[in-house]
Amino acid sequence: MLNIWGRANSINVQKVLWCCDELGLEYERIDAGGPFGRTRDPDYLAMNPNALVPTISDDGFILWESNAIVRYLCSKHGAGSLYPEDLRERANADRWMDWQLGTISNALRPVFIGLVRTPPEDRDEAAIEAARQSTAAAWEILEAHMEGRDYALGDDFTMADIPLGVSIYRWLRLPVERPPIPNLEAYHERLSERPAFRERVMLPLT
Numbered sequence: 762m763l764n765i766w767g768r769a770n771s772i773n774v775q776k777v778l779w780c781c782d783e784l785g786l787e788y789e790r791i792d793a794g795g796p797f798g799r800t801r802d803p804d805y806l807a808m809n810p811n812a813l814v815p816t817i818s819d820d821g822f823i824l825w826e827s828n829a830i831v832r833y834l835c836s837k838h839g840a841g842s843l844y845p846e847d848l849r850e851r852a853n854a855d856r857w858m859d860w861q862l863g864t865i866s867n868a869l870r871p872v873f874i875g876l877v878r879t880p881p882e883d884r885d886e887a888a889i890e891a892a893r894q895s896t897a898a899a900w901e902i903l904e905a906h907m908e909g910r911d912y913a914l915g916d917d918f919t920m921a922d923i924p925l926g927v928s929i930y931r932w933l934r935l936p937v938e939r940p941p942i943p944n945l946e947a948y949h950e951r952l953s954e955r956p957a958f959r960e961r962v963m964l965p966l967t
């Protein structure tokens with residue numbers, strides 16, 4: 762039995778839900794985080810001492826960190842499809858997943874929190890603008906990489922597209938000035954053709 766703890770509007774939970782749907786996995790999702798609380802309950806902290814979502818239990822195997830969860834599920838259920846079997850292909854996928862978490866996510870988060878979760882009167886406009894500029898600059902790297910490619914690794918959809926896809930969706934939905942990124946917009950259009958992306962990721966920003 763696969764259990765997933767996390768609220769459905771969390772970007773990191775959305776990665777896991779989208780991944781499960783792509784793999785055709787059945788699971789039970791338990792609301793946690795944000796208004797649902799639970800993450801500081803002793804039994805939750807025993808699973809995930811970060812008090813963050815998502816966390817999964819796969820027949821009792823506990824795992825947290827969204828990209829690690831996506832890798833684990835793809836490795837278990839998607840070898841040769843979402844989980845590249847070729848070592849270098851897989852390293853490329855890992856690279857883009859780490860880049861999403863280490864670079865894009867850190868840059869994008871203050872823009873999202875500032876504009877979506879902070880009332881206008883409490884916003885630090887200078888900090889939001891600085892983060893917007895950092896995010897726009899970081900996206901240029903993927904924009905250049907996507908020239909001539911349908912997905913992050915080339916022709917086929919893989920696990921690398923999941924973290925990238927959730928972040929691109931947010932960036933394109935935020936009410937901010939964006940330099941032109943035609944390759945990323947085309948990539949987003951391609952992802953939008955996937956039912957699981959539409960259902961799990963393309964939600965109003967809250």
Ligand SMILES: N[C@@H](CCC(=O)N[C@@H](CS)C(=O)NCC(=O)O)C(=O)O
Pocket residue numbers: 771772773774793794795800812813814815825826827828
């Ligand atoms: N690096 C972690 C970050 C997890 C994280 O920051 N989760 C956020 C939601 S996106 C969270 O739990 N926020 C507190 C809450 O929802 O209560 C991961 O990728 O899983």
